[in-house]
Amino acid sequence: MKKRLTELKSLLKKLGFIGVIPFVFWPLFFLAVSFFVYKTEYELSMENIESRTVIETNDVAEDFNDYINNVTLIVDTASETVNDMITQGDSADDVQAYLERKSLHLNSIMSGDTKGIYGYVMGQYVDGDKWVPDAGYVPTERVWYKEAMNANGTKVVIDPYIDARTGKLVVTAAKLLSDKKSVISIDIWLSRMQQMTEDVAGDNPEQEVMIIDEGGTVIAHSIPDEVGKNYRETEEADNKKIYIGLRKSGGRVYMVKYNGEDYLFCPKKISDTWTVITMTSAEPVMRDVRQLTRVVMLSSFLGILITLGIVYSMTNQKLKLMNSDDNVDCIANIYMAMHKVDLDTRHLEVVACKDPRTAKIVADDKGTADEIMRNIASHMCDERSKSEVIDFMNLDTLDERIGPLSTISIEFLNVDHMWTRGRYIVAERRNDGTLKSVIWAVENIDTEKRSRDKLRYLAEIDQLTQINNRGSGEDKIRNALKTGDGGMFVLFDVDRFKSINDNFGHNTGDKVLMAIGEAMRKTFREKDIILRLGGDEFAAYTPTICSIEAGRPVINRLIHSIENIDIPELSGAIVNISVGAAFYLPDDNFSFEELYKHADSCTYESKKTKGSFVTFYQNASDF
Structure with missing residues (x-):
């Protein structure tokens, strides 16, 4: 042992200080590289699995x-x-x-x-x-x-x-x-x-x-x-x-x-x-x-050369892992198609595609990403959805629409009449927060969508009359008021409905309510909103009808249709209604509750007249 120590001291003396440095530096360098690789790989891998888990x-x-x-x-x-x-x-x-x-x-x-x-x-x-x-x-x-x-x-x-x-x-x-x-x-x-x-x-x-x-x-x-x-x-x-x-x-x-x-x-x-x-x-x-x-x-x-090669390989791997494509690959198997779009170059890159028709369109079309995506929408969407999907896929407005969000989506029917969800996912942002690249992902949601729609229908439709119930109908009217088109709100109830129940029975009363629902469906347009508020009280909203001259023929048709309801159990009795109507003009800015009060006050006035009658709201001083 003493002899070996002597030989080592001699060797170090011959090498000198400069010669000893590599023996100290490279072992430390190799340990530092190994630690760096471990830490980098660990952080990137954990970010990857965490991102996938959150999604x-x-x-x-x-x-x-x-x-x-x-x-x-x-x-x-x-x-x-x-x-x-x-x-x-x-x-x-x-x-x-x-x-x-x-x-x-x-x-x-x-x-x-x-x-x-x-x-x-x-x-x-x-x-x-x-x-x-x-x-x-x-x-x-x-x-x-x-x-x-x-x-x-x-x-x-x-x-x-x-x-x-x-x-x-x-x-x-x-x-x-x-x-x-x-x-x-x-x-x-x-x-x-x-x-x-x-x-x-x-x-x-x-x-x-x-x-x-x-x-x-x-x-x-x-x-x-x-x-x-x-x-x-x-x-x-x-x-x-x-x-x-x-x-x-x-x-x-x-x-x-x-x-x-x-x-x-x-x-x-x-x-x-x-x-x-x-x-x-x-x-x-x-x-x-x-x-x-x-x-x-x-x-x-x-050796040094092999170590440099490994460091280079690990650096390359780090750059690849930092690319968001790895995160996308983890979830690509649940989508029919995934494409990455570079918003600077307008280049479209296939990430994954299980749909042969989409794959053929992308392979055959050598244009920009904008042209390819319009082509996909034109060939893959049902005619009823095509225009809306093309607008949604527009890359020029995407940055403004997606804002600070990480994803936005649209549901539509494809050419096979299957419900499909298209989704933009942010892949990269620039330093100023604007989009640099996105993922366009498409998945089949037909079973999920149809099941959800069945439950929504049950929750929104009045089961007796098969028209909107109060909750869903009023929500639709509130949304219609926001369009700025204006319209007429109609409110009515059945005169002496309790006597119908008392004299002819509740089953006959239910038949009257169902017949009124059918009369409303025949009287109003498809875009009009009709609803049962509860009991014998009904309402409707007709967009773009903003005057008495335009509204009176509609209400007269409704009254005529209801008065001609033919239910044998009524023994010829005529069903009369008291109607109130109020207008929401395009430049009006009051609430639905206020509009309801206007029509309700008119309904009260109509009840003072025997038989079916309509009163239009004009000025608050009239009531």
């Missing part, structure tokens, strides 16, 4: 929100109808019959996700599925009734509890009616939400999906055994870390070591108290990073 979580949360919102819309619609029935003096049996009809519609659309609508009305328990509870069942002591009472008229989604009828865990949407003691509710089986989480996770073996409430209870989980556990109170350390991380994250992506491996958790709120979380394993990325680092460290000791 996937947003898509999952959107699906859950659509499902929950459609259910609460159904509760709103049913509550409005039952409120009207209570106001017009209908019995609890009438309400029971209505809930049975409504529940039958729901079961056909929601594929068994619910047993229907039920509630506590006029001191009685009513159930659209005809369930008769045990003698000891007290509706006012049930959680759905108490929570609705506490919400005081605001619809409420109640956290899971055990259903008295089935013994299963359910989530309930409920609403207190205007009499402050009646409640309408609908149960949703958690099995549906459980299936949704399992379906999402089934497409990615490295990912799990869960829904958790603020108290830490797992509502649904792609691992069924986890459902019902409370992650806040649990003794399982890993599950408790998930809940603690969620509370500290502020809605951002966070990492937790779970079962000895690193996982990314991406939370997204889907209601006031629920959060959907996607749980994605980071271990494959970490494994690749560690393997790459070992290769670099071993290769570095083969």
Whole structure:
């Protein structure tokens, strides 16, 4: 040993200070390079998986929100109808019959996700599925009734509890009616939400999906055994870390070591108290990073030239990973086609394309991105959607339309009459924030769209008359007022409608209301908005009709059509209506509520005249 030390000292003396530097510098340099490669690869890989996880979580949360919102819309619609029935003096049996009809519609659309609508009305328990509870069942002591009472008229989604009828865990949407003691509710089986989480996770073996409430209870989980556990109170350390991380994250992506491996958790709120979380394993990325680092460290000791080659290769890889294409590639498999557009050069690059017709158009067309995308829209869109899609795809206005957002989308029918979603995704921005490049992505949403439209139809249409209900109709009128075209608002009700119910029966009364709905459809134009406000009260809005001269023939046709309603049970009795009409001129700037008051005051005046009569609003001093 002493001899070797002597030889080493001799060698260092011969080399001198300059000669020793490479022996010290290069080992340190190789270690620094290895550390740099590890850190860079780790950060870029984590950014990549985090970006992909956020996109996937947003898509999952959107699906859950659509499902929950459609259910609460159904509760709103049913509550409005039952409120009207209570106001017009209908019995609890009438309400029971209505809930049975409504529940039958729901079961056909929601594929068994619910047993229907039920509630506590006029001191009685009513159930659209005809369930008769045990003698000891007290509706006012049930959680759905108490929570609705506490919400005081605001619809409420109640956290899971055990259903008295089935013994299963359910989530309930409920609403207190205007009499402050009646409640309408609908149960949703958690099995549906459980299936949704399992379906999402089934497409990615490295990912799990869960829904958790603020108290830490797992509502649904792609691992069924986890459902019902409370992650806040649990003794399982890993599950408790998930809940603690969620509370500290502020809605951002966070990492937790779970079962000895690193996982990314991406939370997204889907209601006031629920959060959907996607749980994605980071271990494959970490494994690749560690393997790459070992290769670099071993290769570095083969010599300076090999080390420089590795550094060059890693730098190239870093530049490639920093390009947003890698993030896009991670999600390209869910789209029919993805193309990257450089807004400076107007060059279109194929990222992925499963649709042969689009692929052929892109391959054959050698023009600019603007020309190619117009060509795609012209050949791939249904005639009804073509103009709107071409305007949406316009690259010249894209920067202004997308603004600070990361994506915008449009839904349209393709040439095969399938619903399709086109989406612009920001790929790169310049230093001043303007767009440099974008991704144009197209996906098939036909099944999702048609299912969503069925639920929306059920929520927006009055089931008796098959015209707009009050909520959807008034929203459409408010939007029409914003166009600046002006129009006529018509409000009317049936004279002595209660006597029709009393003398001829409620079934005959319902036939009168249905006949009025049919008369309105025949009288008004397709672009006009017609709605049933409730009971025997109806309304309509006719855009561009802004004078008495233009409006009177329309109302006269309506009166004539209603007076000629032929219902045998009426024994020849004529149905008369009292009509009020008010105009919203193109330069007017008052609210819909004010317009409604104008027409309502005219309706009141019309009631002073026997038989069908219309009064037009001209000046407030006239009333």
